[in-house]
Amino acid sequence: QLQLQESGPGLVKPSETLSLTCTVSRGSITVGAYYWGWIRQPPGKGLEYIASIYQTGNSHYSPSLMSRVTISIDTSKNQFSLNVYSVTAADTAVYYCTRDNLYWGQGTLVTVSS
């Protein structure tokens, strides 16, 4: 069964860049026609779509975040990554990496605080 695991710092200072990586195991990121994506959930709140990327590098962003976000893919490492720039406290959330809607990582809490 495909597994996804998020990694990255748990604490980021305001105005800095939040960088997360999702490592895919028990399967190849290049097999099949799938979008790999990021979704976040502020504490006690609902789910928010951030961005998705195809194995060819074709990407899609949420309109509300696209000015501050980039997503990338490294097929040689079986990983994809997310950068959120100029973060504020509103970016504090559990960040999930996903493949389609079926496979989710366990999530990683990122807190934005000085």
Place this chain on the structure above:
Amino acid sequence: ETVLTQSPATLSVSPGERATLSCRASQSVRTYLAWFQQKPGQAPRLLIHDTSIRAPGIADRFSGSGSGTEFTLTISSLQAEDFAVYYCEQYNYWPARTFGQGTKVEIK
């Protein structure tokens, strides 16, 4: 952007009873709607996709219906493990997607 509105915000149900959750879209999403279950401290779990197709391993007490702008998730007989928060998601223009704000199903 398509806005999804879920109702009610909280649903109090006794074990063994039927639960009906609603999701309304601000514009037609055809049948491109999914339902997720989320328990505290866990990632969301896909229950239903394409309005009515159960994901692998999902019990048949979960069923989905609807089309266009009105959708329903029905849990026919609530089990103890079903008390959780449920989200709907539309993906009419995949990979773009939006989520509803969630319905909490709690024990009555």
